[in-house]
Amino acid sequence: MNLIPSEIKIAGETFLSNPEVSDAISFILSPGLQEKFFILQLISFFVCFFLVIAIVFLLRKSDYSKWHRGDDLKDMLAFKPDDSKKSREYYINYWRKIIKRLEANSESEYKLAIIKADHLLDYVLKEKGYDGKSLEDRLRQVEPGKISDLNSIWKVHKICDNIPHDAIYKLDIDEAKRILAVYKKTFQDLGIF
Secondary structure (H helix, E strand, C coil), X not given: CCCCCCCEEECCEXXXXXXXXXXXXXXXXCHHHHHHHHHHHHHHHHHHHHHHHHHHHHHHHCCHHHHHHCCCHHHHHHCCCCCCCCXXXXXXXXHHHHHHHHHHCCHHHHHHHHHHHHHHHHHHHHHCCCCCCCHHHHHXXXXXXXXXXXXXXXXXXHHHHHCCCCCCCCCCXXXXXXXXXXXXXXXXXXXXX
C-alpha cells in the first residue's frame, strides 16, 4: 500500500509528479528511517532527562538555589509595612539571622547579609515615621545627632546599592563585619537594639 499520493493539486499546480520530490518524501516516510528517528528520539529523551536531573542537583547544592526554594521568602515578606509595630525581640532575632549568614564562609552570603541589613534599616526608618520613596529619602530626613555617624551609614548604604549591580565587587569577611558593625551602631542609635 502506497502512503504517498501520486500527485497533489493545489491552486491548479501539480506537486509530487516530480520523481525527485516523490523519492525524497518516500525516503522520509520510510519505516527504516522512522525506526532510526525513534532510536534518536529515545536517546535524546534520556540525555535530556539526565541533564534535568543534573541541573536540579547542582541548583540544590548552590547558594543561589536558596532564593529559588524560598528559604528567604519568609524573611522578605516579614518586612512588608503593616499597621503594627515590631517588637524589640523581633528585630534582635532578625539581626541574628543576618549575622548568622557570616558563618557560611560564602561571599554571596556576606553580600546577602548586607542587603538584608540595609532592608532592615529602611523598614525601621519607615516604622519610625520617616517618609519617602526610598531609603535615601528617609536618611535625608534623619535629624543630626539621631544617628551618631550618618556619613558612615551613607557609605555602607552606597556599597549595598552597588552589590547587585557590580558583579565583580569582592567582599571578604572582614569588610562584611565592618559594614554590619556600622548598621548595628545605627540600629542601636535608633533604639531597636
